[in-house]
Amino acid sequence: MKTTEKESMNEQYDIHTKEQESPRLPREFFVRDGLTVARELLGKILVHHTPYGVIRGIITEVESYMGETDKASHTYGGKRTKRTEPMYHIGGTSYVYLIYGMYSCMNIACMGEGIPQAVLLRSVVPADERSRHIMTKLRLEPLNRRQLKKGHVPYTEATLPDSLKKHLADGPGKMCIAMNITGADNDIDMVSSEQFYVTEGLTIMSEQIEVGKRIGIDYAEEAAEYLWRFYVKKLPS
Numbered sequence: 001m002k003t004t005e006k007e008s009m010n011e012q013y014d015i016h017t018k019e020q021e022s023p024r025l026p027r028e029f030f031v032r033d034g035l036t037v038a039r040e041l042l043g044k045i046l047v048h049h050t051p052y053g054v055i056r057g058i059i060t061e062v063e064s065y066m067g068e069t070d071k072a073s074h075t076y077g078g079k080r081t082k083r084t085e086p087m088y089h090i091g092g093t094s095y096v097y098l099i100y101g102m103y104s105c106m107n108i109a110c111m112g113e114g115i116p117q118a119v120l121l122r123s124v125v126p127a128d129e130r131s132r133h134i135m136t137k138l139r140l141e142p143l144n145r146r147q148l149k150k151g152h153v154p155y156t157e158a159t160l161p162d163s164l165k166k167h168l169a170d171g172p173g174k175m176c177i178a179m180n181i182t183g184a185d186n187d188i189d190m191v192s193s194e195q196f197y198v199t200e201g202l203t204i205m206s207e208q209i210e211v212g213k214r215i216g217i218d219y220a221e222e223a224a225e226y227l228w229r230f231y232v233k234k235l236p237s
Contacts, residue, residue, distance in 0.1 A: 030091030057124025
């Protein structure tokens with residue numbers, strides 16, 4: 001059977017295991033425009049300390065949302081509300097919100113105070129074996145609740161469905177489940193936090209970056225055509 005690109009990336013986690021954590025990204029990294037930050041976040045490692053253990057995911061897909069003039073942005077037209085307030089905070093602030101009333105989406109604010117640009121994190125792959133194990137456990141929990149409700153046998157790591165293997169943490173909702181990111185992680189300063197932050201990771205060259213339209217924003221008129229989604233098809237080994 002031919003291995004897909006997503007499967008190949010998910011199988012690379014053990015290559016990137018490090019004994020010591022890489023340096024954390026400083027404030028200077030985030031207080032730049034959302035397009036620059038988005039591209040440079042590719043290959044960096046999102047780290048979340050959770051009750052399940054420390055989860056580390058290599059960022060492989062992102063989207064830029066460029067503030068009050070971007071029709072796809074939550075802050076388009078200067079919409080500053082309780083929900084969107086973290087986007088107006090200093091670059092490096094987390095912005096976590098719910099879609100469909102049940103799935104979390106994770107963003108990181110860019111620029112300085114009052115300039116609501118942000119990067120949506122769409123996909124990660126496990127950075128090490130421990131993270132892969134925890135991510136799998138977290139993804140199995142809601143799946144097995146449905147299995148039990150139907151009277152079916154719960155899945156285990158040994159009997160994972162192919163769909164979960166291929167799509168462990170690709171897609172904003174799946175990524176947040178896999179990394180245990182919830183509303184409790186909203187409006188966190190990821191530069192100073194000891195629990196939720198981003199570190200250096202892999203070097204991604206410009207020729208390795210693919211671009212495309214942002215997903216799920218058909219309502220955004222001409223902004224739906226902007227090529228503000230950036231992703232890596234294959235991580236360097």
